[in-house]
Amino acid sequence: MSQTTRAQPGDSTTLAQPGASGGFADDRPLRDALDRALDAIRDRSHFSAFPESPSPRVYGEEAAPAGLAAFGTWQGTDFPLRTAPGASGAVATERSPFGIGLDIRYPRVATTGLDDLLATAQAGIPQWRDAGPDTRVDVALEILAALHKRVFELANAVMATTGQAFVMAFQAGGTHALDRALEAVAYAYAEMTRHPATALWERPGRGEPVRIEKTFTVVPRGVAVVIGCTTFPTWNSYPGLFASLVTGNPVVVKPHPGAVLPLAITVQVCQEVLAARGFDPALVTLAAEADGDGITRDLATHPAVRIVDFTGSAEFGDWLESHATQAQVYTEKSGVNPVVIDSTHAFRGLVGNLAFTLALYSGQMCTTSQVIFVPADGIDTDEGHKSFREVGAGLAAAVDKLLSDEGRAVELLGAIVNDAVLNRVEGSTALGGEVVLESRAVRHPVHADAVVRTPAILALDADDVAVFGRECFGPVTFLVRTRDTDEALALVRRLGHERGAMTAAVYSTSERVLAAAREVALDVGVALSENLTDGVYVNQSAAFSDFHGTGANPAANASFVDAAYVAGRFRIIQSRRHAPE
């Protein structure tokens, strides 16, 4: 990588701005984006390679309708892949939360097909390994560019399968997912190239020095499996997929039956680029199954599988960690995400920020706050002292205001992804406590079949830890009355160790309290947002700067993306011989 082509600090941020030139959209050299990514993961400054605004000013007038049309061509068809080893028959498992017709049939992989699938995947290893880190990274960057060209199609696929509103699907399912992928590629590139490919070793001695020529080759671990989830099929799968692929491993993508299309498109693009570059397209394959086929356990524990990336339930993630011991297992599971409110200089900002967090995608994010601790005596604010009840009322009002316009509300809330979430929100009033804000159904102006729900907020006491201390995925938030902030922090510590957390937040005007919250966050091992009031939300994490998950508590055993996430995906094999005279 040439130093001379590296951008100056500060340049990089222009790439992602609406209307700005640059980025993959303009075919700026792919390597330049990688260089900027390498800078960003080092200095943790702002960077984005894929413009996040779907505006016609950025992508042109034709991009959105063309993407929608491309998505439409898959509806009711057999989805074409270049190769589908191990597959027999077809399966159509998706049901859109928006009621968008899908009925797309994918090649079905049953347990009986796994040996064939994995043997075919393995066959491509030597050529892919021998291509070396630079070529593999080039191919990965080409795949990202090709996926970016189909980003509107991808956004429609993510929207239709997950229930995310369009702009969110475009960003979280499209450009931000691509940024996370590029981040993983950059980390992997940095790790693979930290040693030279060859080195001369000279040991001085009494006579002639001993001179040894050494060669260091990156080799893959073996076949990698990426297990997708139903809510963020691309964002959560891309880091593992691309980290494994560029380090030389074939990748089997096992989508959630509810969200196959975004990953099927991804696999299709991977296979096309691989084939165009002369590599075995079976280096990236799809393993779609019918609900109930249950291939995942057999796949993840197959001796040929050496890496597993998983996003999903704590229960299955824990099972993988303790059973797929032949593989390196990376999990993103779930936890109980806390917010501690102690005091604030900006009450309106506080409730506004939290309201957005609770509303976005109806709280169906692993990063959504679930428990908000408030002292029983209330809090000091810039608007004077507010009682526990007033804090709740303020938060409820902020949510109501944010979602008062139904047309705007659905663009934040999206749709409820499945009946399990719906049942949870409908059953929330039976959990006890006091209803601070009732969940209400919202009519979707376009998709009449969509189930759209606003967040529910329930007030509980600190003693009700059996209720609020379990993950309640979806738009149900618990406002918990504590004796004081110390008790709140003690509960954060306890739940963090027992249940884990993907995010945590604190609001306080006291540096002493903030320091105490940081100490708890370090002990629990959870990322902390302090006094966020505007522009950034606790449930958001930015590629190249924010680490998503920490691997330090039960909610996840890995982080997007750090060195530990990539370094174990390959090995270095050396050879040595006497250097020529």
Added chain:
Amino acid sequence: MSQTTRAQPGDSTTLAQPGASGGFADDRPLRDALDRALDAIRDRSHFSAFPESPSPRVYGEEAAPAGLAAFGTWQGTDFPLRTAPGASGAVATERSPFGIGLDIRYPRVATTGLDDLLATAQAGIPQWRDAGPDTRVDVALEILAALHKRVFELANAVMATTGQAFVMAFQAGGTHALDRALEAVAYAYAEMTRHPATALWERPGRGEPVRIEKTFTVVPRGVAVVIGCTTFPTWNSYPGLFASLVTGNPVVVKPHPGAVLPLAITVQVCQEVLAARGFDPALVTLAAEADGDGITRDLATHPAVRIVDFTGSAEFGDWLESHATQAQVYTEKSGVNPVVIDSTHAFRGLVGNLAFTLALYSGQMCTTSQVIFVPADGIDTDEGHKSFREVGAGLAAAVDKLLSDEGRAVELLGAIVNDAVLNRVEGSTALGGEVVLESRAVRHPVHADAVVRTPAILALDADDVAVFGRECFGPVTFLVRTRDTDEALALVRRLGHERGAMTAAVYSTSERVLAAAREVALDVGVALSENLTDGVYVNQSAAFSDFHGTGANPAANASFVDAAYVAGRFRIIQSRRHAPE
């Protein structure tokens, strides 16, 4: 770390030369050694921070007798540690292969003491974590310097417990172990500091940019356990011990009952330096047990234990990998190390090199070659064609010549570490095949009770894979007749995948054969030595340049030392807040 204090390339090698000034011995700033280590792990050039020659010209006339005297003070005593949490009573388990009197009593940790031990170890975490990477690395460097000051004492302890001859014990057990420790510290330092501790993140927008101040803190995983082995108690334990310690984890050192003293001295030094710097000495503790106490399984699977480093049998290493799933497990086990002889330009160099490898420490190294494949039709050499029998005879003659002087022989062979190895060599003739070289007993001129044996070489056929295809730890080598080199490489591939290997070697004058051997080595995932004839031996690996173990085959799941070895020992916890206006 200041760039300006970094040494120029080439300087570094002077540190390790006998008689040269510099190195830790001269109190050159410790950070300078770290800087040089950081350069070396990047460019893989020659480096050593701890002079490997025990010569008085390097260490002075007093060092050797003082070290022996210091070792002598422990014989027959209760070994003093500053703190021994969880211990009750004492245990003396060591029996010297040289017959050197030990009878040293160590605090005994039984299964009932583990909760106490681990709770005490955990208590030191916050202070040690908050000290930060630079301070922790400084403390680790001080520990290494303090251990280096006691290197002659350490060498005597390693010699007495393992059966290594003195110079080998000084190097492998002393200076090379310290180099491997420094290597681990350097890798950990590089990984911990690849991100800034704080960063400003600015996202441009239509109005004012969003400005977020981010803090990134390295936090440990939890308590680390290092399980030592009987043959290389320090060399194999130091990388894990120091990698875990500098990344913030308390370390429990669980020595092999046969080789406690070298690690007890190590723990003593760690506790002294920690206490002198104001840290909890219980951050490094010893867990000595009686043979049969069997605390290791309970210790390694304890929920508080989050890292396990193990060196030892394949059986127990595999057990740890599949059972200690609550922890990150790093194993160095064992395999079947092959040599493929196809042809050579330097027959004398070939047999001389292999003879040294087989003789050193009576082959009681995980890197010693076990199977030497030779074509049935013999090989072309610079001395003309040699039949299979002539190759065997040449190798046997080289071993005989190397060990012809008994006084010199024992300084290479050391002593047989235990009865299991002795039984193996005595039972080798019953394995079948033809005796190429008989093992003979050698009288030790100083230690009359020492059991010293020369290597045995047995000729077998490729069909006898059930015999030569299992690890036979100790001085037994199999010379295996293959149809041709292709069959040899196929056997290397098969055994590599099935049994694993720590080392592999090939001798050939054909670049085509060398390329084929490299391909097999990459596929198996084993380090390859090509045509080594002088100065470097297949069983040796040099810190900062050679990777020891690869993690890519069943012989080990980790490597000394690569990024994967250190990156998973800590986590990064971020906090973020709006930046001040």
